[in-house]
Amino acid sequence: MDKSRLGGALICIGTVVAAVLFVWGLWYQSYWAVAIPVIIGFGAILALGFWIGWTMMVTETEIPAPQPTEKTTTSS
Numbered sequence: 001m002d003k004s005r006l007g008g009a010l011i012c013i014g015t016v017v018a019a020v021l022f023v024w025g026l027w028y029q030s031y032w033a034v035a036i037p038v039i040i041g042f043g044a045i046l047a048l049g050f051w052i053g054w055t056m057m058v059t060e061t062e063i064p065a066p067q068p069t070e071k072t073t074t075s076s
Contacts, residue, residue: 022037
């Protein structure tokens with residue numbers, strides 16, 4: 001099994017385990033069953049926003065050099 005298929009299988013197993021734990025937590029009416037996924041999701045959104053800001057901050061920009069213009073002369 002190559003790396004991408006193994007990674008896909010691990011992601012599938014992880015999501016099934018997370019779903020089972022979530023349903024189990026809801027069944028027992030645990031506050032944490034809702035709080036933990038919300039905390040993780042909110043943290044992921046904040047991390048994405050930070051990453052976008054950091055990338056914009058450290059990206060070097062090149063000022064384009066002015067292009068020489070050619071003067072056209074018309075002869076009569």
